Amino acid sequence: xxxxxxxxxxxxxxxxxxxxxxxxxxxxxxxxxxxxxxxxxxxxxxxxxxxxxxxxxxxxxxxxxxxxxxxxxxxxxxxxxxxxxxxxxxxxxxxxxxxxxxxxxxxxxxxxxxxxxxxxxxxxxxxxxxxxxxxxxxxxxxxxxxxxxxxxxxxxxxxx
Numbered sequence: 151x152x153x154x155x156x157x158x159x160x161x162x163x164x165x166x167x168x169x170x171x172x173x174x175x176x177x178x179x180x181x182x183x184x185x186x187x188x189x190x191x192x193x194x195x196x197x198x199x200x201x202x203x204x205x206x207x208x209x210x211x212x213x214x215x216x217x218x219x220x221x222x223x224x225x226x227x228x229x230x231x232x233x234x235x236x237x238x239x240x241x242x243x244x245x246x247x248x249x250x251x252x253x254x255x256x257x258x259x260x261x262x263x264x265x266x267x268x269x270x271x272x273x274x275x276x277x278x279x280x281x282x283x284x285x286x287x288x289x290x291x292x293x294x295x296x297x298x299x300x301x302x303x304x305x306x307x308x309x310x
Contacts, residue, residue, distance in 0.1 A: 225251025
């Protein structure tokens with residue numbers, strides 16, 4: 151989220167990291183506890199019920215970022231990380247920053263799932279896989295039909 155988006159929502163940009171960490175903790179309590187309460191710096195709620203509960207006990211939280219500092223919360227508290235980078239060097243930089251942050255928080259970086267903006271080029275998909283990326287997200291692919299996209303992805307997967 152950029153500064154303008156925070157200001158538009160009435161939030162303080164300089165607190166975005168600690169606010170995100172607290173938000174994730176509050177959500178996880180709602181998903182986990184039969185009766186939840188929370189008393190944090192940014193979020194507070196008295197005992198309440200939240201249902202239905204997630205089938206698997208939680209919902210994976212993917213943290214998205216477009217710069218290395220945004221990768222830190224993914225390492226600290228995320229279940230997944232989605233770096234928004236098309237440039238290979240920047241993508242690697244963001245993933246490395248997430249891994250460092252996870253290690254500093256005493257977490258195993260390999261347990262944090264990686265997802266990024268997709269490509270249907272086999273060499274690009276292989277490169278993503280070499281970085282540990284397991285999911286691809288497609289926002290605006292220029293391929294005309296879903297069957298064509300499916301065929302290209304099948305061909306790429308077969309070459310891994």
